[in-house]
Amino acid sequence: MTESRLSYYGKPIIKEPVWKTEIPKYFFTGGLAGASATLSAASRAAGNEPLARRALYVAAAGVTMSPYFLIKDLGRPMRFYNMMRVFKVTSPMSVGTWIVAAEGTSTGIAAACELFGVLPRIRTATQVVSGLLGPAMASYTGALVADSVVPAWHESRRELPLLFASSSAAAAGGLAAALTPVAAARPGRRLGLLGGLAELVTQKVMERRMGELVAEPYKKGEGARYRKAAEAATVSGVGLMLLAGRTRTGAAAAGALLAAGSWCTRFAVYHAGKTSAADPRYTSIPQRERAAERGQPAVTR
Amino acid sequence: MQLGDGQTTYGLQIQPRMGFFTDTSVCIGCKACEVACKEWNLVPEDGLVWSGNSYDNTGELSANTWRHVAFIEQQTNDGMRWLMSSDVCKHCTHAGCLDVCPTGAITRTEFGTVVIQDDVCNGCGYCVTACPFGVISKREIDGDGGMHKCTLCYDRIEDGLEPACAKACPTKSIQFGPLHELLERAHGRLDDLHEAGVDDARLYGANEGDGVGGMGSVFLLLDEPEVYGLPPDPVDPTRNLGTIWGAAGAAAALLAAGVVFAFAGGGND
Numbered sequence: 001m002t003e004s005r006l007s008y009y010g011k012p013i014i015k016e017p018v019w020k021t022e023i024p025k026y027f028f029t030g031g032l033a034g035a036s037a038t039l040s041a042a043s044r045a046a047g048n049e050p051l052a053r054r055a056l057y058v059a060a061a062g063v064t065m066s067p068y069f070l071i072k073d074l075g076r077p078m079r080f081y082n083m084m085r086v087f088k089v090t091s092p093m094s095v096g097t098w099i100v101a102a103e104g105t106s107t108g109i110a111a112a113c114e115l116f117g118v119l120p121r122i123r124t125a126t127q128v129v130s131g132l133l134g135p136a137m138a139s140y141t142g143a144l145v146a147d148s149v150v151p152a153w154h155e156s157r158r159e160l161p162l163l164f165a166s167s168s169a170a171a172a173g174g175l176a177a178a179l180t181p182v183a184a185a186r187p188g189r190r191l192g193l194l195g196g197l198a199e200l201v202t203q204k205v206m207e208r209r210m211g212e213l214v215a216e217p218y219k220k221g222e223g224a225r226y227r228k229a230a231e232a233a234t235v236s237g238v239g240l241m242l243l244a245g246r247t248r249t250g251a252a253a254a255g256a257l258l259a260a261g262s263w264c265t266r267f268a269v270y271h272a273g274k275t276s277a278a279d280p281r282y283t284s285i286p287q288r289e290r291a292a293e294r295g296q297p298a299v300t301r
Numbered sequence: 302m303q304l305g306d307g308q309t310t311y312g313l314q315i316q317p318r319m320g321f322f323t324d325t326s327v328c329i330g331c332k333a334c335e336v337a338c339k340e341w342n343l344v345p346e347d348g349l350v351w352s353g354n355s356y357d358n359t360g361e362l363s364a365n366t367w368r369h370v371a372f373i374e375q376q377t378n379d380g381m382r383w384l385m386s387s388d389v390c391k392h393c394t395h396a397g398c399l400d401v402c403p404t405g406a407i408t409r410t411e412f413g414t415v416v417i418q419d420d421v422c423n424g425c426g427y428c429v430t431a432c433p434f435g436v437i438s439k440r441e442i443d444g445d446g447g448m449h450k451c452t453l454c455y456d457r458i459e460d461g462l463e464p465a466c467a468k469a470c471p472t473k474s475i476q477f478g479p480l481h482e483l484l485e486r487a488h489g490r491l492d493d494l495h496e497a498g499v500d501d502a503r504l505y506g507a508n509e510g511d512g513v514g515g516m517g518s519v520f521l522l523l524d525e526p527e528v529y530g531l532p533p534d535p536v537d538p539t540r541n542l543g544t545i546w547g548a549a550g551a552a553a554a555l556l557a558a559g560v561v562f563a564f565a566g567g568g569n570d
Contacts, residue, residue, distance in 0.1 A: 008371055008530030009354045011361055015435040018426040038560045046564050075424020075439050075446025082404040082423045090539050092549075093427050094403035135553035143549040147401060147538050148430035154538050157545045161552035169559055190563040198559070277430075284527045291534035297511040298534055299526065300491070300504040 007280035014149050016277045019073055024270040026069035027141045028263045030100065031168030032175070033062025034137030037107050039172050039191060041131020044124075050184040053114060055176045059130065060111035063104040070100070092144040103137045106130035138168035145273060151283060152223075152276035153269070155214045159206035163265065166202055169195025171262035174237060178255025182246055189245045192258050196238040199265060200231065214282060223272030226264045234261030307399075307409035318413030319458055320517035321467065321475060322483040323387055324490055325529075326502065328474040330356055330385035334368040337469035341454065342367065345442045355383075361530070362388055364440035364449035368466045371529050386529050387466070387475055390415070390436045390451035391506060392517030393537065397431035398450075400539035413480070414453040414517060422447045433513065433535035453517070480517060487519050499523070505531060512536030 007013050040055035071080045084101070088094040106129040113123035142161030145153045153160065173191030180188055207215040217223040237257030244250025276282045291298070308315065338344065347365035352358050355372035362369045373384040392414045399407045399415050406421035407428060417428075417437075424446040428437050437450045454464035458477075462468070467477035476483060487504050494502035501523045506516030512535050526533050 005528055007527055008361075008373070009352075009357075011530060013435055013527070013530060013532050014433065015363075015429050015438050017430045018439045019430075035556060035560075038557065039563070042560050042564055073426075075426065075448070076422070077424075079404075079421075079423035082406070082421055083425075085421075086403070086405040088400075088403065088405070089546075090400040090542060091403045091427070092545070093401065093425065097403060135556040136549075138556055139549045139552040142552065143545045144427075145430075146545045146548070147542060148427075149397065149433045149536070149538050150430055153430075154541070157541060158548045161545075161549040162555065165552040165556040166559075169556055173563065187560075187563040191560060194559050194562065198555075280527075283532060287532055287534040288527070294534065296533070297508055298505055298532075299522075300488075300507045 006284040010280065012278050013280045013283040014277050016274055017148075017150065018075075019270070021267070021270070022069040022073035024266040026066050026073070027164065027266040027270075028171065029062045029069065030066040030141060031138045031164055031262070031266075032171045032259070033059045033066060033107065034103065034134040035165075035168035035172030035191075035195070036062060036134070036176065037103065037130040037137070038132075038134030039176055039188065041127050041134070043187060044127060046187070048184055048187065051176060051180050051188060054179045055172065055188070056107070056111050056114055056127070058172065058175050058179070059107045059134075063100075063107045066100060067104065092140055092147050096140045096144055099133060099136050099140055103130060103133045106133065135165065139165045145269065148273075149283075150273045150277045151214050151286065152210070152217050152272040155210045155286075156206045159202055159209065160269070163199065163202045163206060163269070166195045166198030167262040167265045170199050170234065170237070171195070171259040174241070174255035174258030176255075177241065177245060178252040182248055182251065185251060189241055189251065192255065193238055193241055196234045196241075196258050196261065199261065200234055200238075203227070203231070203265065211286075213285060214276070216282070217272035217275035218268065221271070221275050223268050223275055226268035226271055230261045230264035230268055233257045233264060237261055308411065308413045311411040314411050316411045316413075317479040317481075318517065319453065319478065320392060320413075320480040320483055320519065321389060321453070321464075321477055322487050322519050322521070323389065324474050324476065324487075324521045325384065325386035326490075326494060326499070326521055326523060327472045328370070328385040328387055329472055330370055330372055330383075331471060332370050333469040333471060334387050334466035334475055335359060335366065335370055337465040338368045338451075341457070341465035342452070344449075345440070347442060362390070362434075362436045362450075363438040364447075365442065367449075367451040373524070373528060375524075384523055384529070386520070386522065387470075388529065388531070389466070389518050390453070391434055391513065392453060394509070394514030394516070395537040395540070396513070397433060397537040397539055398428035398437055400537065401427045401431040403427060410455055412453070412455075412458060414455065416452045416455050417448060417450060419447055419449070424448065431538055433532050433537065480519075483519060487521060490521055494521075512540065
């Protein structure tokens with residue numbers, strides 16, 4: 001008898017995330033730090049000192065920048081330390097806070113020992129911790145955004161952590177290859193290639209599994225712009241690394257491209273999420289279909 | 302009746318789970334609830350504007366609007382009908398906002414309600430992304446920066462008073478009380494309306510089997526939930542946390558394996 005609308009005056013049903021662009025910047029720097037820390041620890045174990053040193057400095061730069069972005073984005077930055085009063089496994093942000101704190105401390109100490117050439121045992125011990133925590137640091141942010149009602153994020157919950165981990169590997173491998181003399185840079189090149197390829201594949205699989213409607217924010221608008229830029233940069237980074245990665249200039253250009261691709265991937269996810277929350281269709285239509293299948297659990301007639 | 306998550310930890314201080322029953326079939330759109338809520342809770346003025354959407358000038362629930370009266374004008378076969386509904390925080394049994402809050406600022410009270418402790422909240426905004434109803438947002442007034450929402454007048458109900466909105470409602474569209482009593486009343490009202498031929502009537506949030514384990518704020522609606530701006534199948538995202546942590550663990554393991562693989566073969570090619 002009445003016309004049925006998708007929402008109230010076309011307004012969003014859920015709230016758009018209040019996070020600003022500090023958050024994708026953090027995803028990039030934190031992921032880069034995590035994957036670089038692990039690359040550095042593995043290089044140390046393999047006796048590749050030039051690569052170990054450079055990857056460790058990249059990791060140190062990453063863990064220095066990440067808290068800045070995280071704290072700057074808070075509505076009440078002076079109270080950032082309230083994150084440290086609890087540990088909650090139901091909150092990926094809480095778990096992540098402790099990962100970031102431990103990763104930042106261990107990487108920072110290891111890098112300082114390296115820089116000043118002191119306390120080799122402490123350097124080794126902290127580097128082991130930092131290397132082991134690296135993969136967690138690079139992946140948990142995918143879990144963080146997935147644990148939300150934002151359709152583009154929640155409906156890609158199985159793929160987002162892998163997308164972020166591979167994107168981190170691409171950036172860390174690429175930058176290590178760019179900064180390290182060619183003779184010692186092989187593992188960096190390989191990690192960059194592997195990460196870049198995994199990033200491209202995961203993005204594709206993720207969009208396909210999300211379904212046409214929910215994946216739409218990756219196909220139009222701001223999310224699509226970054227997604228296209230990410231693909232272009234990563235594809236050319238991978239290609240250039242394969243063809244010219246054994247020259248210093250080639251590695252530098254390829255590494256920069258892989259890092260740029262990783263940066264754009266995080267911005268694509270961020271903007272896709274914002275768009276996905278702002279348009280009620282992405283919430284209403286899939287929920288309506290789901291509700292019909294589940295016998296409208298929220299409604300009693 | 303199901304207790305809210307964490308309510309059981311109160312031991313002897315536990316109280317019956319309290320909630321709202323909002324019967325939109327008797328709402329007259331007076332907005333007394335909006336005004337009473339703002340006054341009692343000192344919710345700041347956030348702009349006096351005309352939305353152009355019927356008589357609605359607050360638009361949506363937010364940090365600065367804890368009761369929102371929706372006005373929906375619909376064409377019918379014999380003219381038009383006007384739906385009015387006072388929306389509010391659902392005080393979910395499984396509350397996404399509470400689950401994801403990384404500071405512990407969001408807590409479950411002894412009444413089973415969900416409250417943000419303003420002196421703990423650091424404004425991270427995670428709760429905003431975890432609420433299936435779009436209830437919570439950030440207050441940007443006077444440099445506040447924190448997240449705010451309905452407290453079900455925690456301060457009033459602790460003293461045995463009813464929340465300001467329910468007190469001010471002149472038609473008993475907003476009813477307050479122990480949730481199990483409200484649910485009985487809601488079902489009774491639904492039966493009455495069905496008997497009177499109002500086939501559109503339905504309850505929203507009255508089922509423990511929904512995606513948030515049942516709501517502390519139950520509604521009687523006269524159309525589909527999305528018409529009122531309510532999600533048709535709200536789900537606490539933390540329900541899927543097992544899958545999410547599993548995917549993160551697998552991703553971390555793959556990254557570690559990738560780094561090991563990068564060193565495989567050893568030689569410099």
